[in-house]
Amino acid sequence: MPSTRASATTVEKKRPHISAQPFTWDNWHQHINWLNFFFVILIPLYGFIGAYFVPLHPYTALFAVFYYFNTGLGITAGYHRLWAHTSYKATRPLQLYLAAVGAGAVQGSIRWWSRGHRAHHRYTDTDKDPYSVKKGLAYSHLGWMILKQDPKRIGRADVVDLDQDAVVIWQHQNYLLSVTTMAFLFPALVCGLWGDMLGGLVYAGIIRGCFVQQATFCINSLAHWLGDQPFDDRNSPRDNWITALVTLGEGYHNYHHEFPSDYRNAIEWYQYDPTKWMISLWKQVGLAYDLKQFRQNEIEKGRVQQQQKKLDGRRAKLDWGTPLDQLPALSWDEYVTETKQNGKALVAIAGVVHDVTDFIKDHPGGKALISSAIGKDATAIFNGGVYDHSNAAHNLLSTMRVGVLTGGGEVEIWKNAMVDMVKDSAGKGIVRAGNQVTQVVLPHGSAVVA
Ligand SMILES: [Zn+2]
Numbered sequence: 106m107p108s109t110r111a112s113a114t115t116v117e118k119k120r121p122h123i124s125a126q127p128f129t130w131d132n133w134h135q136h137i138n139w140l141n142f143f144f145v146i147l148i149p150l151y152g153f154i155g156a157y158f159v160p161l162h163p164y165t166a167l168f169a170v171f172y173y174f175n176t177g178l179g180i181t182a183g184y185h186r187l188w189a190h191t192s193y194k195a196t197r198p199l200q201l202y203l204a205a206v207g208a209g210a211v212q213g214s215i216r217w218w219s220r221g222h223r224a225h226h227r228y229t230d231t232d233k234d235p236y237s238v239k240k241g242l243a244y245s246h247l248g249w250m251i252l253k254q255d256p257k258r259i260g261r262a263d264v265v266d267l268d269q270d271a272v273v274i275w276q277h278q279n280y281l282l283s284v285t286t287m288a289f290l291f292p293a294l295v296c297g298l299w300g301d302m303l304g305g306l307v308y309a310g311i312i313r314g315c316f317v318q319q320a321t322f323c324i325n326s327l328a329h330w331l332g333d334q335p336f337d338d339r340n341s342p343r344d345n346w347i348t349a350l351v352t353l354g355e356g357y358h359n360y361h362h363e364f365p366s367d368y369r370n371a372i373e374w375y376q377y378d379p380t381k382w383m384i385s386l387w388k389q390v391g392l393a394y395d396l397k398q399f400r401q402n403e404i405e406k407g408r409v410q411q412q413q414k415k416l417d418g419r420r421a422k423l424d425w426g427t428p429l430d431q432l433p434a435l436s437w438d439e440y441v442t443e444t445k446q447n448g449k450a451l452v453a454i455a456g457v458v459h460d461v462t463d464f465i466k467d468h469p470g471g472k473a474l475i476s477s478a479i480g481k482d483a484t485a486i487f488n489g490g491v492y493d494h495s496n497a498a499h500n501l502l503s504t505m506r507v508g509v510l511t512g513g514g515e516v517e518i519w520k521n522a523m524v525d526m527v528k529d530s531a532g533k534g535i536v537r538a539g540n541q542v543t544q545v546v547l548p549h550g551s552a553v554v555a
């Protein structure tokens with residue numbers, strides 16, 4: 106829809122924009138963008154009422170589906186990927202075709218649509234995003250069009266390139282002519298070839314237009330709400346094949362927001378992206394050129410980082426034992442006293458003191474062995490002297506930490522281990538298998554693998 110910018114400038118200037126005022130019985134009609142309401146709600150409503158009275162001719166049905174795909178492509182391959190994102194270049198005949206069928210999709214001029222869409226990418230999920238999903242699913246789908254928006258609130262977007270594009274300018278200046286011709290007149294005339302002008306207007310014109318509108322609106326709503334986030338989860342865009350199915354391939358929206366100038370939305374061969382297929386077909390026949398594509402290396406980097414972030418989240422939920430620098434330090438004599446005189450079941454391994462009280466009865470190697478280690482330095486015994494404990498055993502042991510020994514050479518081992526420790530995205534140390542602080546490689550020959 107064309108914007109109704111500055112239509113309210115004659116109203117008292119000091120008042121806040123209507124969108125900032127609450128709905129009342131007196132002002133509700135001022136909240137509605139009536140031009141958009143007419144094209145998005147009222148006309149489709151007439152169409153559905155008309156369908157009750159006008160029978161559906163099979164040729165008209167076929168043409169409606171065919172024209173649905175064409176006008177849909179006008180938005181996805183034209184408005185979106187060609188003009189809003191300049192992800193490829195089109196020859197003049199292709200530009201004219203896309204501008205024409207795009208007008209037939211009843212979604213405003215290329216210039217208006219692209220300006221809003223560039224702001225959407227730049228300010229995703231913020232107040233400056235014209236269709237921010239943070240304002241609710243219904244708002245991101247339809248509300249943003251039907252309700253007036255403060256043009257000053259919507260983020261700035263550069264459209265200098267579009268202002269130099271003759272096709273874009275012509276279509277913008279002659280939008281009402283373009284939309285009525287391409288959305289309603291043209292399909293009616295085509296269906297007139299088999300004597301069904303009225304059916305053409307109702308089915309291939311109005312109802313088809315309504316479906317294209319609703320499908321495209323799903324990119325702003327559903328694609329920001331439903332699906333996976335394989336590349337970045339800091340914002341709302343999501344990948345989902347269902348959204349892709351209704352939007353001619355625009356459903357891989359998490360990818361699209363990460364790599365917006367890529368002419369593809371789906372990057373896997375099995376994903377549904379007919380818009381991409383058409384663009385590459387146009388390239389084959391010489392209608393499109395300079396198709397932009399991000400390097401696979403960059404795409405994989407994003408994917409790996411997101412996987413890493415998810416992994417960090419899972420790791421953070423696990424008990425890896427109290428960090429060593431948060432444990433109380435005790436001398437060797439204090440350690441021995443705690444066990445011998447105070448009767449605590451403490452075992453020192455690699456300079457770390459563990460309380461094994463609750464574990465003695467569960468020790469797979471039996472009570473006797475673990476009890477014999479109490480009050481001693483069990484580093485060698487634990488690391489192969491008697492039994493070369495498993496990775497899982499080292500992990501479990503770390504959860505029993507209660508203190509660290511000072512003064513011993515072994516303290517230096519874990520100090521070094523802590524410094525060298527790889528940190529996750531939250532700054533927490535990553536304990537890799539085989540790299541726990543209690544894992545000590547004994548001098549050759551001292552290990553007895555049981
Ligand atoms: Zn988006």
Ligand SMILES: [Zn+2]
Nearest residue numbers: 222226361365
């Ligand atoms: Zn986009």
